[in-house]
Amino acid sequence: MSKTKYILGLFADPDEMMHGIDLLQKNSVPIYDVFTPMPIHGIERKLGIKDSRLGYAAFMFGCLGGTTIFSMAYYMLVHDWPMNIGGKPAFAIPDFVPITFEWTVLFTAFGMTLTFFYATHLFPGRTPRVMDLRATDDRFVIAIDAKGNTPHEDITKILKEAGAVEVKHNDRKYVSYE
Amino acid sequence: MASHSESIIREPLITGDNITYAQITNDVLRPVENMPGRAWWIGFTIASLGASLWVFAVSWTFWYGIGEWGLNKTVGWAWDITGFVWWVGIGHAGTLISAILLLFRQNWRNSINRSAEAMTIFAVICAATYVVSHMGRPWLAYWPLPLPNQFGSIWVNFNSPLVWDVFAISTYFSVSLVFWYTGLLPDLASIRDRATGIRQKIYSVMSFGWTGSVKTWQRFETVCLILAGISTPLVLSVHTIVSMDFATSLEPGWHTTIFPPYFVAGAIFSGFAMVQTLLLVTRKVLGLENYITMFHIEAMNKIILLTGSIVGVAYLTEFFIAYYSGNEYERYTFLNRFIGPYWWAGCMMYGCNVLMTQLMWFKSVRRNIPISWVLSIVVNIGMWFERFVIIVVSLHRDFLPSSWAMFHPTWVDMSVFIGSIGLFFTMFLLFIRVLPSIAMGEVKLILKSTSEQAKKKLLAHGDLDPEQVKYYKDSLVKFDSVEIADYQKV
Numbered sequence: 300m301s302k303t304k305y306i307l308g309l310f311a312d313p314d315e316m317m318h319g320i321d322l323l324q325k326n327s328v329p330i331y332d333v334f335t336p337m338p339i340h341g342i343e344r345k346l347g348i349k350d351s352r353l354g355y356a357a358f359m360f361g362c363l364g365g366t367t368i369f370s371m372a373y374y375m376l377v378h379d380w381p382m383n384i385g386g387k388p389a390f391a392i393p394d395f396v397p398i399t400f401e402w403t404v405l406f407t408a409f410g411m412t413l414t415f416f417y418a419t420h421l422f423p424g425r426t427p428r429v430m431d432l433r434a435t436d437d438r439f440v441i442a443i444d445a446k447g448n449t450p451h452e453d454i455t456k457i458l459k460e461a462g463a464v465e466v467k468h469n470d471r472k473y474v475s476y477e
Numbered sequence: 478m479a480s481h482s483e484s485i486i487r488e489p490l491i492t493g494d495n496i497t498y499a500q501i502t503n504d505v506l507r508p509v510e511n512m513p514g515r516a517w518w519i520g521f522t523i524a525s526l527g528a529s530l531w532v533f534a535v536s537w538t539f540w541y542g543i544g545e546w547g548l549n550k551t552v553g554w555a556w557d558i559t560g561f562v563w564w565v566g567i568g569h570a571g572t573l574i575s576a577i578l579l580l581f582r583q584n585w586r587n588s589i590n591r592s593a594e595a596m597t598i599f600a601v602i603c604a605a606t607y608v609v610s611h612m613g614r615p616w617l618a619y620w621p622l623p624l625p626n627q628f629g630s631i632w633v634n635f636n637s638p639l640v641w642d643v644f645a646i647s648t649y650f651s652v653s654l655v656f657w658y659t660g661l662l663p664d665l666a667s668i669r670d671r672a673t674g675i676r677q678k679i680y681s682v683m684s685f686g687w688t689g690s691v692k693t694w695q696r697f698e699t700v701c702l703i704l705a706g707i708s709t710p711l712v713l714s715v716h717t718i719v720s721m722d723f724a725t726s727l728e729p730g731w732h733t734t735i736f737p738p739y740f741v742a743g744a745i746f747s748g749f750a751m752v753q754t755l756l757l758v759t760r761k762v763l764g765l766e767n768y769i770t771m772f773h774i775e776a777m778n779k780i781i782l783l784t785g786s787i788v789g790v791a792y793l794t795e796f797f798i799a800y801y802s803g804n805e806y807e808r809y810t811f812l813n814r815f816i817g818p819y820w821w822a823g824c825m826m827y828g829c830n831v832l833m834t835q836l837m838w839f840k841s842v843r844r845n846i847p848i849s850w851v852l853s854i855v856v857n858i859g860m861w862f863e864r865f866v867i868i869v870v871s872l873h874r875d876f877l878p879s880s881w882a883m884f885h886p887t888w889v890d891m892s893v894f895i896g897s898i899g900l901f902f903t904m905f906l907l908f909i910r911v912l913p914s915i916a917m918g919e920v921k922l923i924l925k926s927t928s929e930q931a932k933k934k935l936l937a938h939g940d941l942d943p944e945q946v947k948y949y950k951d952s953l954v955k956f957d958s959v960e961i962a963d964y965q966k967v
Contacts, residue, residue: 311498313925336498336667337918338694348691351699361707368644371623375632384636397641397718401648404707408652412659415700416685419693421662425686427669434689435667437498475670 303451303468305331307431308441308458313339315462316439320345322461323441328449331442334434353418357411364406369399429475431467438464483926485941485949490585491920491928492958493767498921501768502667505915508763509668513910516762521906527899534892535610543613545889551882552872556890557611559864560897563747564604565646565719566740566860569712570748571597572653575660576708579701584927585776587919588768591664592759592909593752594657599904600751601650603897608646610893638721645718649711656704659697662687664913716744723867730810730871733798739791743860746784746830750856753777757850759909766958768915771844775955778843781856785834788863792831810871818883819870826866829859844955929959 310316313335320342323330333342342348372395376382381389416422434440443454445468455466508517538545548555571593578586609615621643623633633640665684672680687693720740723731753774760769799811814823833855836842843849874881908914925931936946953959 332690332692334689335691335694336502336663336689337921338698342691343695346691348695351696353696353699354703357703357707372635375623376635380632382631382634391636394636397638397714398635398644400710400714401641401644404652404711405648407707408655408704411703412655412700415659415696419696421685421687421693423685424682427666427681427684427686427688429670429688432670435663435670435687436502 301445301451301468302470303445304472305430305469306443306445306451306454306458307467307469308443308461308463309431309433309465309467310439310441310462311437311464312462313337313439316441317341317345319441319458319461319463322457323443323454326449326453326457328443328454328457329447331444332430334430334440334442336435336437336439339439353411353415356414357407360410360414361403361407363410365399365403367406368402369395372398427475428473430469430473432474483931484945485932485935486945486952487927488772488949488952488956489927489929489932489959490588490770490772490923491768492770492956493928494930494933494960494963496767496924496928496930498924501917501920501924502671504765504767505664505913505917505920506668506671508909509911509913510671514762517906517910520902524899524902524906527896528903529896529899530892531606531896531900534889534896535606537889538610538893539615543611545887547884547886547890549882549884551875551880552869552884554872555869555884556865556886556894557607559861559868560894561604561607561611562719562740562864562868563857563861564600564607564897564901566716566744566747566864567751567857568597568600568604568649568653568748569716569741569744570752571595571600572649572656572708572712573745573748574752575656576705576712579705580709584923585773587923588765588915589752589756589773589777590919591657591660591916592756592914593748594653594660595908595912595914596752596755596905597653597748598650598657599901599908600748601646601653602904603901605646605650606897606900607893638718638725641718642722645715649715652704652708652711656701656708659700659704660916661912663689663697663918664916667917668913713741716740728871729804729806730867733795735791735794735798739788739795742784742787742791743830743863746781746788746834747857747860749777749781749784750853750860753781753849753853754857755905757846757853759914763909763914765915768920770958771956774846774849775843778837778849781853782834782837782843785830785837785856789831789834792827806876809874813874814866814870817870817874819866819873822862822866822870825862826859829855830863833859840955846957933963 308316308319310319316333316335317339320330320333324345330346333339333346335342373390377390429435430442431438431440441458441463445451451468455468458466513521543557546555546557571590574586574593575590578590609618612618621633621640623635635641662685665680666687666689669677669680669684717737717740720736724733724736726732756769756777757774760766796811799807802808814820814826833852836848836852842852869884873884932949935941950964953964954961
C-alpha cells in the first residue's frame with residue numbers, strides 16, 4: 300500500500316486548473332479542496348459549494364446594532380433622564396438617525412467579519428494548514444485525497460493532461476507543520 | 478473569470494513584459510523581504526523626528542493645558558479643529574477607493590487600494606489625536622461615551638452633533654481597520670509561506686492561518702463586498718457629521734445647509750491628493766511603475782479635478798447665498814474672507830483649491846509626474862487653508878466689534894501640526910516596510926485580462942478592428958513604463 304496521503308496537481312494558470320477540475324470530475328475523481336493565490340470565480344459552482352450565508356448574518360447584526368443604539372438613546376434621553384431643551388420633545392427621532400446608522404454599520408462590519416473568522420477558523424496564531432507553500436504565491440493547487448479508489452497513476456495522468464506543471468504525491472497532509 | 482479577455486481599446490492596468498504571478502509577488506514583496514534602501518532611511522529619520530516633535534508638543538499640551546495654544550476668548554477653536562478636519566478629510570480617499578470603486582467595478586483601484594486604505598487609517602489616527610488633545614483633560618476622554626455614571630445619571634446628549642461625531646469617527650476608524658486587515662490576510666499568508674525563522678512565525682500569527690481554499694475565498698469575497706457596501710454610506714456619513722459640528726451652530730459662515738456635500742467633496746479631493754503625493758513617490762522608490770501606471774495617475778488626477786470643481790461650485794454657491802440671504806452678518810463674513818486681515822488665507826484657499834486644480838483639464842498636466850506631485854501638495858495646502866478660513870476667519874470677528882481678535886499660533890500649535898505630519902509619515906513608511914503595499918491577490922486577478930501582455934497576445938492573434946488597434950497604440954504613448962518601440966512592428 301502506498302504511503303501517499305494526498306495528490307496535489309500544481310497549475311501555473313487558473314484556466315488550466317479549471318480544465319483540470321473538469322477532467323477529474325469527468326473521471327469521477329473526488330476533489331478534496333482547491334487552493335489558489337487569488338479568488339477564482341466559478342470554482343465553487345463546479346465543486347458544488349453552497350453560497351455563503353454571511354449576508355444573512357450581516358443583516359441580522361445590522362438590525363441588532365441599530366436596535367441596540369436606538370433603544371439606548373430612548374432609555375437614556377426619554378425614559379431615564381428626559382431633559383427640557385427649549386421645550387422640544389425628548390423623543391427626537393431625527394436626531395437619533397445618525398447614531399442608529401453608525402451602529403448599524405459598526406455591528407454589521409464586526410459581526411459579519413467575526414462570523415467569517417469563526418466559521419473559517421481564522422484567528423491570530425492559528426497554525427496554517429498549508430498543503431503547498433506556493434499556493435499563496437503563483438500556483439493553483441488541486442488537492443485529491445489519495446485514499447480513493449482511482450489508481451494514483453491515473454490521477455497523475457489526468458492532471459498532467461490538463462496542464463499541471465507538477466504533480467506531488469505527499470505523505471503528509473500539511474507541509475507547513477514542522 | 479480569469480480568462481475573460483477585455484476589449485483592446487481599454488488601456489492596460491499592468492504594464493511590462495513577462496509579468497507572471499510569481500513576478501507580482503516578487504515585485505510587491507521586495508521592500509518587505511529585503512533591507513530598505515537609503516531613500517527609506519532618510520525619509521524615516523525625518524519622519525520620526527517629526528513624530529518625536531509631536532510627542533513632545535502633545536505632552537507639553539497635556540502637562541500645561543491648552544492655554545499653551547494660541548486660543549483666545551474670541552477664537553476658541555483654531556488649529557486643533559483645523560488639523561482634525563484636515564486629517565479626517567484626507568482619510569476619506571482610502572475608503573472611497575476600496576469601497577466605492579469596488580462597487581463600481583473600477584479595476585484600476587486594485588493596485589492602489591491597499592496603500593490608500595493604510596493611509597486612511599493613519600490619517601484618522603492623526604485626526605483622533607487632535608480630538609483627544611483638544612479636550613484639555615484627556616483622561617476624561619471617555620465622557621462623550623454613553624456610560625452609566627455618578628453625575629446625577631445624566632447621559633450624553635444624543636441630539637448633539639459632537640456626540641454623533643464620536644460615533645461616526647470611532648465607527649469609521651474601526652470599520653476601516655477591519656476592512657483593511659481582512660484584505661491583508663491573503664497577502665500576509667504569501668509572506669508567511671516564503672519566509673523562514675522568526676519572520677515566518679510573526680507573519681503566521683498575523684495571517685490568522687489563511688490557506689486560500691475555495692470556501693475561504695468565497696466567504697472572503699462576500700465579506701469584502703458587504704463591507705464595501707456598508708462603508709460607502711459610512712464614508713459619506715462621516716464628513717457629513719463632521720460638517721454638522723459647524724452647520725448646526727448659528728455662527729455666520731458655518732450655518733449653511735450646503736456644508737455636508739461640500740465637506741464630503743472636499744474630503745475626497747484632499748484624500749486623493751494625499752494618495753497621489755504618497756504613491757508618486759512610492760512607485761518610484763519601490764519600483765512599482767508596472768502596477769501603478771500612468772493610467773492610475775491620470776485617473777486619480779481626473780477625480781481630483783472633478784471633486785475640486787465640485788468644491789469650487791460649493792464656494793460660489795456659498796458666496797451667492799450669502800449675498801442673496803440679505804443678512805448683513807452673513808454677507809460680512811464672506812466679504813471678510815477677502816477684505817479682512819486674513820485676506821491671504823482666503824486667497825490661499827480659493828487659489829490652491831479652485832484655480833490650481835483647473836490646470837488638470839490639460840492632458841499634459843495630468844500626465845506630468847512632477848507637476849502632478851506638486852499640485853497634489855498644493856491641494857492639501859489649499860484644503861488646510863479652507864478649514865482655517867472656515868474656522869478661524871469666521872470666528873475672529875464676531876457680533877461685537879469690541880471682542881474682535883486675531884489668532885496667533887504658538888510654537889505648541891505649530892509643533893503639534895508639523896509633528897502630526899511626521900507621525901503620519903512614520904506610520905506610512907513602517908507600513909511599506911513590513912506589509913505589502915499592493916494587494917497582490919487583486920492585482921493577480923486582473924493579470925490575464927487587463928495587462929499589457931494580455932493585450933499584446935490579442936494583437937498578435939490578429940482579427941481586430943484596425944481602428945481600435947490604432948486607438949489602443951495611441952493611448953500607450955502616455956505610459957512611462959511601456960516600450961513604445963515594441964509596437965512599431967505589431
